Amino acid sequence: MKNAKELQFEALYQSHKDKVYRLCLGFVREKEQANDLFQEILIKIWRHLDSFKGESEISTWIYRIAYNTALTFAAREKKKDQKQTEMPENLDLSEPENYNSEQEIRIQMLYEAINELPELDRVIATLLLENTAYKSIAEISGISENYVAVKVNRIKAALTQKLNPQPHGN
Amino acid sequence: METNFNDIQQLWQSQKADNFDLAELIQQMKATEKKQKLEWILGLACTPLTIAFLVYVLPLKDSVLGILTLVIISIAMAWVIWLNSKSLLKKVEDSESYSQRNYVEDQLRKLNLRGKIIQKHMITYGVLLAVAINLGYLEVLAPLALQYRLVAHLGATLFVAGIMWFTLRKKKSKFETESQPMIRQLEKLLIELKN
Numbered sequence: 001m002k003n004a005k006e007l008q009f010e011a012l013y014q015s016h017k018d019k020v021y022r023l024c025l026g027f028v029r030e031k032e033q034a035n036d037l038f039q040e041i042l043i044k045i046w047r048h049l050d051s052f053k054g055e056s057e058i059s060t061w062i063y064r065i066a067y068n069t070a071l072t073f074a075a076r077e078k079k080k081d082q083k084q085t086e087m088p089e090n091l092d093l094s095e096p097e098n099y100n101s102e103q104e105i106r107i108q109m110l111y112e113a114i115n116e117l118p119e120l121d122r123v124i125a126t127l128l129l130e131n132t133a134y135k136s137i138a139e140i141s142g143i144s145e146n147y148v149a150v151k152v153n154r155i156k157a158a159l160t161q162k163l164n165p166q167p168h169g170n
Numbered sequence: 171m172e173t174n175f176n177d178i179q180q181l182w183q184s185q186k187a188d189n190f191d192l193a194e195l196i197q198q199m200k201a202t203e204k205k206q207k208l209e210w211i212l213g214l215a216c217t218p219l220t221i222a223f224l225v226y227v228l229p230l231k232d233s234v235l236g237i238l239t240l241v242i243i244s245i246a247m248a249w250v251i252w253l254n255s256k257s258l259l260k261k262v263e264d265s266e267s268y269s270q271r272n273y274v275e276d277q278l279r280k281l282n283l284r285g286k287i288i289q290k291h292m293i294t295y296g297v298l299l300a301v302a303i304n305l306g307y308l309e310v311l312a313p314l315a316l317q318y319r320l321v322a323h324l325g326a327t328l329f330v331a332g333i334m335w336f337t338l339r340k341k342k343s344k345f346e347t348e349s350q351p352m353i354r355q356l357e358k359l360l361i362e363l364k365n
Contacts (some may be wrong), residue, residue: 064273128176
């Protein structure tokens with residue numbers, strides 16, 4: 001029979017899994033790495049669940065764990081990526097025809113745009129894309145609400161520009 | 171077609187997590203928790219057991235030098251355990267009022283402490299260990315001729331120095347490849363968070 005902690009954990013998993021997973025995709029490029037990061041976050045949530053006292057929103061607490069874990073994970077992975085050999089030019093990396101739907105291409109462009117942002121902007125961008133209030137973004141990141149507002153404008157502009165490339169030629 | 175930020179939000183939120191075997195993960199985590207608890211208890215028990223072994227097996231407890239040896243070894247071991255526990259990168263993200271800035275500062279402090287342990291504190295630990303062993307030898311080897319005693323003292327000191335040299339070299343290389351890039355990355359982020 002499941003105990004109270006397992007039931008609480010399962011409920012949290014169901015209510016937050018998609019948001020946490022998207023956060024992972026915003027921090028690492030490969031899907032496999034995203035799954036590893038996702039699992040690492042779940043383990044930390046499980047480990048610290050008993051210490052949650054309800055002094056803040058549980059979502060804020062989960063995001064804090066998730067973002068902090070993602071930061072160290074991304075720093076670790078960045079080092080590994082640098083060690084990997086570069087891909088030869090003119091290599092055909094096109095996906096199978098069915099996979100390359102417009103939606104997939106646009107999602108890929110969005111991940112690339114987020115990945116190109118500095119770490120702090122990446123955190124804010126992923127929170128913003130989840131409709132998180134400025135106050136919560138400030139609480140999670142540790143910067144002021146005003147500074148969040150400044151950053152948000154820049155991030156919105158950067159992402160919109162990336163997904164609306166200027167047409168070449170006429 | 172022009173994509174506005176609302177479209178981007180919808181696009182982002184269309185991504186869903188893959189099905190994950192949660193029951194299996196919970197079982198694994200429960201097993202890991204049990205194992206970690208056991209390791210922690212064993213680790214804690216190791217220091218007093220070592221000291222108890224030295225007290226009862228070696229003829230050290232009846233002399234001032236012997237007691238001094240045991241005291242130095244106990245202090246050195248307790249100090250290293252305390253330092254290592256302070257540098258562990260865990261249980262820092264569970265606080266409800268813990269922002270990213272606090273987290274990054276704490277991670278940096280712990281990573282820098284790791285470096286300090288390797289560059290400075292482990293050498294002090296090695297010196298303390300060598301001093302303690304030599305003090306013990308002064309007592310234990312007293313009945314032997316001077317040249318044997320000198321060789322034993324020199325051998326023990328070189329042995330400790332050798333072990334420390336190899337250990338530190340390995341730890342230093344691991345620190346340079348794993349922790350230093352992380353330190354640089356986190357420092358960059360902290361500057362951004364402070365701006």
